[in-house]
Amino acid sequence: MIQDRFWLRDPEREKELKKSGGGGGGTAMRIIVPLQGVVQGRGGLVLGSVIPCALFYFMQLYLKRNRSPPPSPSPSSNNESSNQLSELPSISRSQSRTHLASPRNSSGPVQISSRASSIAKSGDSPYYLGLKKVASDPYDASNNPNGVIQLGLAENKLSLDQVRGWIVKHVEVSLLDANLSISGIATYQPFDGLMNLKIAMGGFMSQVMQTSVSFSPSQIVLTAGATPAIEILTFCLADPGHAFLVPSPYYPGFDRDIKWRTGVELVPVPCRSTDNFSLSIPALDRAFNQAKKRGLKVRGVLVSNPSNPVGNLLNRETLCSLLDFVREKNIHLISDEIFAGSTHGSDEFVSIAEVLDSEDFDKSRVHIIYGLSKDLSLPGFRVGAIYSYNENVVAAATRLARFSSISAPTQHLLISMLSDTEFIRGLIRETRGRLRKMYSLFVDGLKQLGIKCAESNGGFYCWADMSKFIRSYSEKGELELWDKLLNVAKINVTPGSACHCIEPGWFRFCFTTLTESDIPVVMERIRKVSESG
């Protein structure tokens, strides 16, 4: 951007600008010349007033662009364990301004980075208190029936026994079999994952997404979880100051994973309850244009399918429209499909890969994020993947994977497990069945309390409208209710504001950490609080 060349001597940016075309020099001159004119008394009143205004505008843009990254805002808890994250500076929608220059570390004489200090400041968020509360007083049906029930973690405990069953049968073979001594796993492995695991992962993805589309191992980059996968992809697709459009409400973890170290911004594109929080292309278009007006360069759209926290599926038509949209704007499309195997509704999951396969779209702008934390209930093993149709992105992500490689013994274990197609088939079927059951039990329970949920087809949660129970139809009211639910009802849930939902009163309830008998307990607790008003 023009103003960068004036105010910020950023060699990287200048290189990029040079690359994008030599028009820069000319534009610069077009500003310098009239400036000189104004200074020398030529150019007239118009230029004399327009130019200072323009300069002032650009100065504001520069200040905004170059302030230190905002404190990590997310009370994410949907897939992290109790002590995780969730540093939220009182879930305020406006980000606090931090200093332009590197901030002084107030706690001592030695300075740390602005990234580190921003995290240090955001310690006392209300949401962090929620997680702490569960950790200090966790509910247990027999041992601690009055403890805090965790409904804020998108963890699937329903199918763990099946995975464990497989391990018990097979693991001796996987870790150290006759052909594989320790030297086979202990030594340096390719940082982007073993080829055999990529092959197994590709096959697994096809199975889980129930598609005939095959995922080529050469387009897969394996990482230690989906968290680094999305960060690495962001580093590849956008520079600091660029932005992604994200339909909201969205997974709170994105605020950290995408923004924190990369300096890339997220522009929420609000979805409405009136159409069940569905993605709207006109809304995307509006957001794109607004961002452009603000001088923010949008580099891509990030969608989650199934979505989190609502649980929507994107149908084929919407996916096609999305592809048209990103082609028209010449931007990227990232599809986070980490819950692809965890669908429970009547609608069928359609991966963006399937649409690309069947129609003629420009594939090089499409990238998929996947991982084993949800569908295989193995968040502890740290296995994620980037699937990209762009060979330059694959090459760059491969190099960046060195900072987030999957541990070798885990890779070997999973090669065996994922290649056991019989087992996987059975597991997916069983998981879907259990999810379906829990979902309907839970939603019914809420319905009996007069609480309606958005229609959802996937994920480990339901998206419930509690707005009639909040005192004031505002974020403040929502947080008050959240606090009551946590401290009086003793259930930990995720408030919509943490997910950047613009309509107050929506809450995400995860039900996959519960057993069936826990559900009436939860409902009773909610009832007490909702009745007390």
Next chain:
Amino acid sequence: MKQSQLSTKATCNSHGQDSSYFLGWEEYEKNPYDEIRNPEGIIQMGLAENQLSFDIIEEWLKENPDVALFKRDNVSVFRELALFQDYHGMPAFKESLAEFMSLIRGNKVRFDPNKLVLTAGATSANETLMFCLADPREAFLLPTPYYPGFDRDLKWRTGVEIIPIHCSSSNGFQITETAVEDAYKRAQKRNVKVKGVLITNPSNPLGTTVSRSELHMLLRFVAAKGIHLISDEIYSGTVFDSPAFVSISEAITEIENYNKILDQVHIVYSLSKDLGLPGFRIGAIYSCNETVVAAATKMSSFGLVSSQTQHLLAAMLSDEKFTKKYISENHKRLKERYDMLVSGLGDAGIQCLDSNAALFCWVDMRHLLSSKTKEGEIKLWKKILYEVGLNVSPGSSCHCTEPGWFRVCFANMSQETLELAMYRLKAFVDSSKQSKVCCKSVRESMKSLSKWVFRLSPSHCDESNR
């Protein structure tokens, strides 16, 4: 159709992948030595991997099968492990890692597990520390020669700069106060803000332990300037000879008023070198600075250690019998190999820096240079790579200011392979002393040499039965 743009990071090459360090690896990949299938291939001597003591680990695994089966005290812990993604790390693992770190330091220092942050390898630990301590365009001072990977790990995504502290062979590449001050001044002249100093102790690529006086000097320097000191101690368990290893955690207690600078000192550790488990991706940051620990802990989300691995290593490292045995046996074997390399080089009339640690030697081939320049060094390096068939790391890739030094690894191959490498080198040196011999005959003489080595090497029979 227009190509949508990628980030500058994705398109630029400034992360060091093109340096000779990595090119050598690529050449090796194309033509790797194999005793039977490719006896004329390139021998990898550029990979600092410890393959000498796998048998000890295998033995432990055989004696403790339950751990691999996700059991603890005969009870299955699979459920907890499968779900465990707490970025604070597994307490049992952190405790045993802290104990192990103490053991390596002769139990002269104790480590608090709560000050440990686990990361997927030291690569991730170093980058995370940079993200925590410095902003883009700020700098860290590093003594040269340094590990080529730092150009990538410390700079690439962080935007942090490296300013070299020049060390020379005149004093065995020790870090002098003048050199540090000089580097600091150079930064100031360029208006670059220095955020700290990073050293590797034991040093990569020198293989020497940093002396107590150097450590004191550095501590006083960072105290005076109010900046950080990172001590990358990933080779601390590979010190096979005197002088004994002095960790920064020990040296700091000898500084007056050291409590004032505790916030400024950080240690990086890993099990890739000491335990020979680079594939497991286990790294750690140790810091008394609470803010750094808090921030680094959250950043570790981008590179957590697999719970399966944490469980396995917690059991392994808490077995004191195993750790003591491993450390002492490993030292013995490393020393044997080191002696072998040094004597083999000596036979070829090549000397190396007197070193007592790590998995490589810092070899002086200045006398073999056609011209005492960087070009001369690269020319020699290419000869060694393509004609002699050894992938070694040229000093220029480590930013050494004096041409002619090379890093040669000795712990990532069998004994015969090392012997063969020495023979090849000797043959090359001998032949280059005479008038120009054509490459073909050199290689032919090497061909017959390699077969000869296998038939007559005394340890051959034992090795093959191992």
